[in-house]
């Protein structure tokens with residue numbers, strides 16, 4: 033069967049007291065082999081050995097695009113918008129997943145942008161430039177907005193300085209189109225009475241991660257701090273996708289240590305679908321532990337309290 037011919041979509045529902053969290057699939061991206069995007073400076077045999085240790089493909093790298101939606105009284109908050117029409121072969125499935133979960137684009141009241149890469153803002157506009165979510169207000173961190181919109185973005189600290197440049201016109205066009213509905217916030221602000229944002233620079237200067245908090249339940253979305261379980265095991269191998277390679281490593285290590293120490297439940301934009309799990313340590317090396325769940329569309333956090341405390 034050729035999976036690429038199918039419209040693939042799906043969602044997971046995570047009730048969180050009065051909040052309903054959903055993880056919606058936008059599809060995935062396929063990048064061929066891991067290197068040089070991941071671990072650009074590491075000898076290939078070392079990378080292959082580690083992939084083998086982690087039971088990951090030694091020849092092909094693909095990663096899902098997992099999008100979070102939060103439903104709370106009077107609000108439907110979407111966090112990022114997937115690839116949109118930019119990769120119709122593998123991705124751009126968000127609207128199908130949204131509909132499968134029982135929502136319409138018109139019902140979305142707020143869109144929080146974690147950072148302005150294409151796989152996160154690509155779904156804001158349709159192919160002919162129309163706004164896809166007609167009733168939404170948009171939010172982006174001030175440093176992220178300024179990086180792309182004020183002066184020339186600087187990619188010199190990236191391992192692939194030319195790689196970021198083609199996305200500048202796309203980002204500027206998209207953020208300009210929603211300019212009148214776009215609000216900037218400071219990294220660290222608490223939004224919508226349920227989302228604690230946190231600065232996580234490196235991937236981009238204004239890249240945020242965030243915790244969704246309701247009473248005794250919380251889940252942290254680490255967004256693009258990890259693009260593969262490989263970078264959890266080997267955080268300092270790094271990725272060319274980070275605007276600042278070294279800052280990306282520093283952020284990755286900090287997030288890993290915090291999540292490990294606190295047994296934090298994580299979700300993520302690009303870890304294997306649905307991107308939910310924990311950070312463990314084996315022989316002094318961090319390891320991704322996918323969350324166990326037993327219903328195809330539902331994760332019940334309330335039953336986990338005894339695990340995470």
Ligand SMILES: [Zn+2]
Pocket residue numbers: 149151152256301302
């Ligand atoms: Zn991403």
